[in-house]
Amino acid sequence: MGRNALIEDFDDGLDAGPGAFGRATLITGQRGTGKTVLLNALEDCAKARGWLTIAETATTGLIARLVDDHLPRLLAEHDPHGFDRRITGLTAGPVGITTTVVPDEHRPRPTLRSQIARLTDVLAVHETGLLITVDEVHAGDRAELRELFTVYQHAVREERDIGIVVAGLPVAVSEMLSDQVLTFLRRAQQVDLAAVANADVAAALREPIEAAGRTIADEALGIAVSAVRGYPFLIQLVGDLAWRANRDATDVSVDDAEHAARSAPRRMGAMVHAPALQGLSQVDRAYLGAMAVDDGPSRSSTVAERMGVAPGYGSMYRQRLIDAELIRPTAHGYVDFAMPYLREYLREHAVGDAPER
Ligand SMILES: Nc1ncnc2c1ncn2[C@@H]1O[C@H](COP(=O)(O)OP(=O)(O)O)[C@@H](O)[C@H]1O
Ligand SMILES: [Mg+2]
The missing domain is CATH 1.10.10.10 (Winged helix-like DNA-binding domain superfamily/Winged helix DNA-binding domain)
Structure with a gap:
């Protein structure tokens, strides 16, 4: 499935109600294939529908960050009765109404499940929901991911408006899918970001150049397209190098494209290969x-x-x-x-x- 189709399915899923296919989505792809860009695009979709979003990375401490930081913050912003819930009893006495507030140490500690339940209850009134995105799941702590997915599944069973989108490297993720407790991911909508077709690469290179009032002829464009090798990271890099080669000229020339094709591998080496080999x-x-x-x-x-x-x-x-x-x-x-x-x-x-x- 292509990127645009995935975005559409996801968007339809937000419309379709709790548990809809597409609300749980798994994106895989090599480094630099556009996973994070796609996560952000799905997040934008959700925001456009008035959903709240939490964008996280699967590094250790994921659950703690959700429970101690993101969810309390969203609840503080959106739960109009947040304070009232601290009052456990109302007693009508002779001098009027007295309230008893339970001291902190006796209050049940909010869990991931209870916080998500509360937040989605609040959002249900507005007919919106909560989207959680988790990037780099291949590097995540299995136990934490399991906890998150388990809570997600509970929330879906309770018909809550919630979505989850995760992204990671293909081999590591396919290995995770064989983990029994992560089976839920197997039922998620999946997209593997393979190479971008050359026609789409050409369009992606040409568009910003023309939008900015410059031109690029077919021969130069062809050179840039072959340098990209279908790899999204290189669309940006080659396009940028060609653009900058002769900023003041109206046309992005064959020379400019050749310059970009020559310089791109080294830049990519420093930005992608060197860290990957470390x-x-x-x-x-x-x-x-x-x-x-x-x-x-x-x-x-x-x-x-x-x-x-x-x-x-x-x-x-x-x-x-x-x-x-x-x-x-x-x-x-x-x-x-x-x-x-x-x-x-x-x-x-x-x-x-x-x-x-
Ligand atoms: N659909 C796309 N069209 C054009 N360029 C893209 C696209 N997706 C990603 N890119 C470029 O590739 C770079 C790497 O994308 P990113 O999402 O960070 O990859 P990943 O998360 O898979 O490592 C981005 O900074 C962007 O320049
Ligand atoms: Mg990324």
Whole structure:
């Protein structure tokens, strides 16, 4: 399913009532494929309908941030009876009405479930709801995610207007889906952000240029499109580099596009590849370096041979790199880089030094 179709389904889901398909959505995609951008777009959809939104990242402490920060803040802003609920009893005595306020230590501590229940009760009056987005779920604490999803499911069962959208890296997320307690995610609407078609890349590059009163001819556009390789991060980067090459000229020229195509890989290396490679062991790097010798997909056995290790070791390193989402299996026995220009980056940075053995 494409991005626009997903946004439409989500929007329909907000209309359709509690538990509607689309209200629970799972977005997967490699780094830089536009997961966060899409999360934000869905959040905007919800806001446009008057829903409240909470945007979070699945780092440790997610539940505490929801319970101690986001939800109390939203309740304070939107619950008109927030204060009254602290009064547990009204006694009509001879001198009038007295109220008893329970001291803090005896008040039940609000839980994720009770806070969400209260907030959605308040929102129900206005016929709106609550959307929670959680980015980077692959890096999340399983127990915390389970708790969140369990509470979500309770809320849906209670017919509350609530939605949840999560995003993460494909391999890690598919591994999470096999976790019994996360089965709920399997029933969510799913979209895997694959490469953007060249026609759409061309449109995405051309539009902002023309909107700003400049032009780009087909040849220059074609050069920029091939440099993007269908990768959303590069739409922005290549477009920006081409735009800046000769700001004062009306036309974004072939030279400008070529300049962008030449500069983009290095920028991407610094912004995407370097951080992704950080924390890899020397052998993992060596494996990648041995792959970068090839101009296309590498045969796993050849990579092991180049590294001078037994195929068994080779497949262990291979699996680790697949799990890290840096490479992906292609044809049987072959692997390829998961992101554009990673090969070029590795060649330039000579990370493939022989491993210490
Ligand atoms: N639909 C899109 N069209 C054009 N550019 C996009 C699109 N989605 C993402 N981008 C660009 O790609 C970059 C990376 O997107 P992001 O959502 O941060 O990726 P991810 O979260 O998957 O790593 C964004 O900063 C933006 O420049
Ligand atoms: Mg992101």
